[in-house]
Amino acid sequence: MDWREIAWNGVRCEIPDSWEVVKIGLRYLMFAEKSAPMMEIKWGQIRGKFSHHSQLRRLAMQQRKKFGKTLKEIPLPPEWRTPLSEFISVAFSWHSQTISGSGAVLYCPTCKTATLMQFFQKHSAHSTALVQHILGSFQDHSRDNRVIWALFDIRALIPAEFDLIKYRFDAGQYELIFSYKKQKITLWRWVPASVLLHKQNLEEFAHRVTRFALKKTVAPVRADPDWVEWEVLPSTPWWSRWRSRRLLGHAPTYYRFWHLREKNRIFGVKIEGKQAIDSEFVNSICAGYGSV
Amino acid sequence: MAVFKRKHKVSSQISRIEALKCTPIKNVHVKETRLENGAVLLTYPVAMRPWITGLIRRFGGHSERTFTRKLQLDDLGTHVWDLIDGINTVQKVIQRFAEKYQFHLKEAEVSVTRFLRELGRRGIIGLQ
Numbered sequence: 302m303d304w305r306e307i308a309w310n311g312v313r314c315e316i317p318d319s320w321e322v323v324k325i326g327l328r329y330l331m332f333a334e335k336s337a338p339m340m341e342i343k344w345g346q347i348r349g350k351f352s353h354h355s356q357l358r359r360l361a362m363q364q365r366k367k368f369g370k371t372l373k374e375i376p377l378p379p380e381w382r383t384p385l386s387e388f389i390s391v392a393f394s395w396h397s398q399t400i401s402g403s404g405a406v407l408y409c410p411t412c413k414t415a416t417l418m419q420f421f422q423k424h425s426a427h428s429t430a431l432v433q434h435i436l437g438s439f440q441d442h443s444r445d446n447r448v449i450w451a452l453f454d455i456r457a458l459i460p461a462e463f464d465l466i467k468y469r470f471d472a473g474q475y476e477l478i479f480s481y482k483k484q485k486i487t488l489w490r491w492v493p494a495s496v497l498l499h500k501q502n503l504e505e506f507a508h509r510v511t512r513f514a515l516k517k518t519v520a521p522v523r524a525d526p527d528w529v530e531w532e533v534l535p536s537t538p539w540w541s542r543w544r545s546r547r548l549l550g551h552a553p554t555y556y557r558f559w560h561l562r563e564k565n566r567i568f569g570v571k572i573e574g575k576q577a578i579d580s581e582f583v584n585s586i587c588a589g590y591g592s593v
Numbered sequence: 594m595a596v597f598k599r600k601h602k603v604s605s606q607i608s609r610i611e612a613l614k615c616t617p618i619k620n621v622h623v624k625e626t627r628l629e630n631g632a633v634l635l636t637y638p639v640a641m642r643p644w645i646t647g648l649i650r651r652f653g654g655h656s657e658r659t660f661t662r663k664l665q666l667d668d669l670g671t672h673v674w675d676l677i678d679g680i681n682t683v684q685k686v687i688q689r690f691a692e693k694y695q696f697h698l699k700e701a702e703v704s705v706t707r708f709l710r711e712l713g714r715r716g717i718i719g720l721q
């Protein structure tokens with residue numbers, strides 16, 4: 302079986318290649334195979350004391366209200382113990398007239414994250430090896446202060462202090478915006494590059510999508526047909542200077558766009574902040590961002 | 594009393610799996626013109642609303658109940674249009690489209706189905 306890495310807002314695991322992401326939330330992922338739900342993950346940071354039993358009770362009440370399911374706590378299956386050894390876990394199972402499921406509420410004492418993972422079973426149960434592999438690959442915190450974001454065909458490495466504030470996965474265009482204090486990172490991905498760059502070059506395309514005109518304020522750093530980058534200084538009128546000083550400071554906004562010919566994709570990164578942007582920081586963001 | 598009993602509508606919607614197995618077919622009344630840049634210009638008949646037909650007739654106009662509209666497809670639309678041959682299923686069209694432009698399969702499914710739905714809404718294609 303082929304496996305694929307999925308990483309979103311702090312959690313990471315491997316799923317079968319035939320599964321697809323069908324629902325995305327800030328702290329929620331739902332996977333399906335041929336329109337049938339397969340697995341669901343919900344997670345969140347816990348402040349204070351965590352109780353598995355109260356979480357299960359809450360979940361049971363929600364499930365009963367929604368689908369009339371009968372959720373009950375069960376002993377942790379022996380084959381789940383090794384993959385979940387780093388977590389404090391409680392297993393559960395439920396069934397309704399059409400579908401049944403089993404899962405676990407996990408609590409990580411290191412990062413104080415509680416996660417609910419459940420596997421849906423409509424026709425046949427998931428194989429033990431499959432569940433074991435998913436649980437064994439599950440992580441809810443990074444070890445190097447950088448968080449992996451890997452969904453569909455993009456993969457990015459973003460400093461852990463940055464929070465995701467906006468995301469958009471439209472056909473042809475993805476956008477992820479992260480923020481930390483006054484700093485903002487925007488990641489873009491467009492496809493198909495062969496069509497988008499048919500009547501314009503990468504520079505013209507970048508200007509069009511970022512909606513800034515080529516003015517004196519634009520200082521190109523490096524330019525080649527498959528790579529453009531700029532540092533855009535705040536616009537000159539006094540009110541704009543005053544506003545940008547108040548909101549973001551006087552530092553230039555950094556843009557980099559590159560065309561990955563072999564994947565037929567265009568990637569874009571925008572970094573804005575109050576202080577001058579460190580080139581090493583820019584390079585680390587751009588180097589960690591790409592196609593899988 | 595059954596007077597205020599809610600009537601349950603019979604849903605004619607098909608599931609995603611069923612929809613993907615369908616074969617899109619071009620309307621025989623649609624005229625296809627290949628432009629110099631390779632794009633396709635479709636001319637398709639549109640039925641006039643009865644009250645407009647009545648109004649035209651009252652003012653002594655023609656009594657034809659249809660008129661034509663034009664739709665120019667972009668590069669991606671033209672490629673999908675070329676894949677509609679009465680043999681390829683929706684699933685096959687999505688796969689070929691994804692392969693050609695290196696789209697993620699889910700992304701290709703969203704854009705192709707949206708495009709086919711729009712063509713269907715205009716009566717340019719049908720599904721069988």
